[in-house]
Amino acid sequence: xxxxxxxxxxxxxxxxxxxxxxxxxxxxxxxxxxxxxxxxxxxxxxxxxxxxxxxxxxxxxxxxxxxxxxxxxxxxxxxxxxxxxxxxxxxxxxxxxxxxxxxxxxxxxxxxxxxxxxxxxxxxxxxxxxxxxxxxxxxxxxxxxxxxxxxxxxxxxxxxxxxxxxxxxxxxxxxxxxxxxxxxxxxxxxxxxxxxxxxxxxxxxxxxxxxxxxxxxxxxxxxxxxxxxxxxxxxxxxxxxxxxxxxxxxxxxxxxxxxxxxxxxxxxxxxxxxxxxxxxxxxxxxxxxxxxxxxxxxxxxxxxxxxxxxxxxxxxxxxxxxxxxxxxxxxxxxxxxxxxxxxxxxxxxxxxxxxxxxxxxxxxxxxxxxxxxxxxxxxxxxxxxxxxxxxxxxxxxxxxxxxxxxxxxxxxxxxxxxxxxxxxxxxxxxxxxxxxxxxxxxxxxxxxxxxxxxxxxxxxxxxxxxxxxxxxxxxxxxxxxxxxxxxxxxxxxxxxxxxxxxxxxxxxxxx
DNA sequence: CGGATTTGACCAGCGC
DNA sequence: GCGCTGGTCAAATCCG
Ligand SMILES: [Zn+2]
Numbered sequence: 001x002x003x004x005x006x007x008x009x010x011x012x013x014x015x016x017x018x019x020x021x022x023x024x025x026x027x028x029x030x031x032x033x034x035x036x037x038x039x040x041x042x043x044x045x046x047x048x049x050x051x052x053x054x055x056x057x058x059x060x061x062x063x064x065x066x067x068x069x070x071x072x073x074x075x076x077x078x079x080x081x082x083x084x085x086x087x088x089x090x091x092x093x094x095x096x097x098x099x100x101x102x103x104x105x106x107x108x109x110x111x112x113x114x115x116x117x118x119x120x121x122x123x124x125x126x127x128x129x130x131x132x133x134x135x136x137x138x139x140x141x142x143x144x145x146x147x148x149x150x151x152x153x154x155x156x157x158x159x160x161x162x163x164x165x166x167x168x169x170x171x172x173x174x175x176x177x178x179x180x181x182x183x184x185x186x187x188x189x190x191x192x193x194x195x196x197x198x199x200x201x202x203x204x205x206x207x208x209x210x211x212x213x214x215x216x217x218x219x220x221x222x223x224x225x226x227x228x229x230x231x232x233x234x235x236x237x238x239x240x241x242x243x244x245x246x247x248x249x250x251x252x253x254x255x256x257x258x259x260x261x262x263x264x265x266x267x268x269x270x271x272x273x274x275x276x277x278x279x280x281x282x283x284x285x286x287x288x289x290x291x292x293x294x295x296x297x298x299x300x301x302x303x304x305x306x307x308x309x310x311x312x313x314x315x316x317x318x319x320x321x322x323x324x325x326x327x328x329x330x331x332x333x334x335x336x337x338x339x340x341x342x343x344x345x346x347x348x349x350x351x352x353x354x355x356x357x358x359x360x361x362x363x364x365x366x367x368x369x370x371x372x373x374x375x376x377x378x379x380x381x382x383x384x385x386x387x388x389x390x391x392x393x394x395x396x397x398x399x400x401x402x403x404x405x406x407x408x409x410x411x412x413x414x415x416x417x418x419x420x421x422x423x424x425x426x427x428x429x430x431x432x433x434x435x436x437x438x439x440x441x442x443x444x445x446x447x448x449x450x451x452x453x454x455x456x457x458x459x460x461x462x463x464x465x466x467x468x469x470x471x472x473x474x475x476x477x478x479x480x481x482x483x484x485x486x487x488x489x490x491x492x493x494x495x496x497x498x499x500x501x502x503x504x505x506x507x508x509x510x511x
Numbered sequence: 512c513g514g515a516t517t518t519g520a521c522c523a524g525c526g527c
Numbered sequence: 528g529c530g531c532t533g534g535t536c537a538a539a540t541c542c543g
Contacts, residue, residue, distance in 0.1 A: 161516055163535060176534070180515090189534090 151175070151200055152190055157208065159188065170194035184209050360420055361439070365430030369419065370394070370410040374426030389414045408433050 152159075152175070159177035167174045174191035186206040193199045372383050372391045383391060391412040409432065419428050433439070438451040 160514085162537090164517075165533065165535095168532075174533085178535095187534095 149198075151192060152177075153200065153202060157181075157186075167191055167194070172197070179208060181208070360428050361434065362419055362428045362430055365419060365428060366432075367430045368408055368410045368428070368433050369413055369416050369430065370427040371416055372412050372414050375410075375412055383412065385414060408436055 158180040160180045161175055161177050163176040164173050165176075170191070172192035172194065174189055177188050177190065179186040184206075186204065186208050188205065189201075189203045191201050193201055372385060375394065376383055385391070391414055394410040394412055410427070416426075416428060440449045440451070
């Protein structure tokens with residue numbers, strides 16, 4: 001059994017590549033705002049973030065936990081995906097898990113029968129006539145496996161526990177939750193893995209029929225803050241926070257938000273954080289949104305979200321190898337390190353799975369990099385070290401920023417000290433991510449913005465950058481930096497943070 | 512108090 | 528039908 005279980009978790013990178021690409025990222029749901037997709041081409045899976053940004057917002061306010069985030073200690077976790085399918089077959093075996101799932105599928109839920117109607121006698125309301133017998137086609141489910149000490153992971157939605165049962169052969173119980181939003185029938189189960197007690201398995205069923213629990217608690221904001229905008233701030237800015245959002249937002253021209261306009265306005269994908277207190281509150285994407293009818297497969301599978309490809313062990317001539325070599329060169333070439341409190345700091349909070357981290361941007365870096373150890377902290381599957389500093393390439397890593405979801409690749413290194421102080425972060429986002437997120441920045445204001453087709457998120461960087469045009473930093477940064485400087489001048493003239501195309505382009509050029 | 516959780520009773524499938 | 532089991536209900540209980 002344990003072996004079967006292993007199959008569950010472990011997927012051969014090479015063989016799975018293909019399949020996972022389809023099953024792991026079935027983001028394009030039928031009601032996806034993005035049309036024209038009926039069939040997401042495979043080749044799009046990687047850089048087409050538009051295809052995957054389907055999310056909901058979840059509001060969440062568990063600041064408490066947020067305050068401790070950081071790239072440090074917390075026991076990280078991980079995630080993965082999953083999914084379940086309906087078509088039988090393919091069982092790799094048996095994993096009782098799968099079986100269980102399947103069995104469940106067979107059943108339906110009969111949720112509240114509501115009725116009863118005592119009809120007369122039959123004591124028990126056996127009356128199962130249940131008119132129209134809600135067949136309830138069993139919604140597909142899919143699970144996330146996360147390394148965590150906490151059983152019930154925050155995912156942005158409000159849940160009400162409605163049951164708990166002992167799991168067969170497991171010392172850990174399984175809890176049942178239902179979305180608290182009226183009329184929403186989404187459910188989820190949470191249980192700790194028997195095989196690996198360090199991980200929690202969260203299985204979702206159904207799709208939310210609402211946008212968010214609108215729990216902007218404590219906020220005042222409901223009124224004046226545009227839904228499509230998010231102003232979050234970094235932990236280090238916590239203290240001065242309260243004045244931030246207000247002040248900042250007041251500078252934003254009306255046309256900016258709601259850029260999505262019409263059709264999109266109907267689906268408020270984002271929430272804004274009130275961040276009046278401290279840590280940035282990040283939202284989690286709704287896993288159920290990942291489901292697409294076209295992707296219903298068969299039983300449940302648990303897969304690490306990021307696919308591991310040990311290209312070095314395979315063929316030197318592979319594309320991956322080439323890419324990496326190219327990258328390697330860039331790494332060598334790039335020798336400016338990000339130091340703590342450096343003016344070059346461009347950081348933001350992001351999320352991999354359910355865990356929040358801090359990442360830095362290095363706009364001169366041609367790739368996204370991350371350390372092996374860090375990944376091992378997050379992943380269930382552990383990466384072995386190699387002789388080389390270059391470990392592997394991780395594809396399709398989900399990175400959540402606010403309610404935005406991006407899928408990008410990371411080059412895994414044993415040590416990324418050349419690019420950033422190890423204490424600062426274990427990951428540095430480079431150009432790929434910058435392009436993917438349409439990153440824009442405003443050094444003077446210490447803001448970073450991410451944009452997808454519908455919305456824009458604006459984050460306050462952990463460190464406000466004091467721009468000094470005479471600073472030697474510019475020399476170090478080279479031409480790019482100068483470009484930035486000139487743009488900065490423009491910005492200084494125009495205090496307003498505009499979003500019109502012309503400006504966007506200017507911003508974009510920065511990187 | 513209102514909302515969330517706890518917890519044993521109930522229920523529907525399934526294998527036999 | 529019987530017993531087992533995952534899943535649900537709902538009354539009692541807890542909690543801020
Ligand atoms: Zn819901």
